[in-house]
Amino acid sequence: IVQKAAIKQELRKPRKQDGAAVWELIKRAGTLDLNSAYCYILLCDLYKDTCLVAEREGRIVGFVSALRPPGADDRLFIWQVAVDPGERGKGLGRAMLERMLATVAAEAPVRFIEATVSPSNTASLRLFKAVARELGCTFRVSEQHGYPAGLFPQGQHHESEPLVVIGPLR
Numbered sequence: 001i002v003q004k005a006a007i008k009q010e011l012r013k014p015r016k017q018d019g020a021a022v023w024e025l026i027k028r029a030g031t032l033d034l035n036s037a038y039c040y041i042l043l044c045d046l047y048k049d050t051c052l053v054a055e056r057e058g059r060i061v062g063f064v065s066a067l068r069p070p071g072a073d074d075r076l077f078i079w080q081v082a083v084d085p086g087e088r089g090k091g092l093g094r095a096m097l098e099r100m101l102a103t104v105a106a107e108a109p110v111r112f113i114e115a116t117v118s119p120s121n122t123a124s125l126r127l128f129k130a131v132a133r134e135l136g137c138t139f140r141v142s143e144q145h146g147y148p149a150g151l152f153p154q155g156q157h158h159e160s161e162p163l164v165v166i167g168p169l170r
């Protein structure tokens, strides 16, 4: 039996000093939209209450950015979930989302967790489905919502980003 390697990392709120390492992680992850380093420094500073990093032996190996959409105070929009390629398959993504939910819900109730996930990002879809199962509530993908490919600049050939909705959470 292959024992799942014990996950030895710390999940914590980011600091602006983590921004550059988060940018490097997103670049390594390769499946996400790489935002500017400035964007990640700002997220780790001004949005630290709804962001989280996983640090292992001094390296940033995981990151989640989220926000409360203005005017929808019972929703939590998960922007990016990034796991270092070397740390995949150990439940880190799920551990980070569960910690994020627990932290944010302690401040104010969360009834719906939302995200956009491209069809090719099957690992991310599996992760959100697992979180929905864990929470005992429905998971659905709404093609009408989210960000269709047509919203992106022609030359980028960006995939569509359908909206994933988990909830209502009990």
Ligand SMILES: CC(=O)NCC[C@H](N)C(=O)O
Residues within 6 Å of the ligand: 031, 032, 033, 034, 078, 079, 080, 081, 082, 115, 116, 117, 118, 124, 161
């Ligand atoms: C949940 C998640 O990681 N979504 C990714 C959205 C988008 N492609 C991005 O990378 O920001």
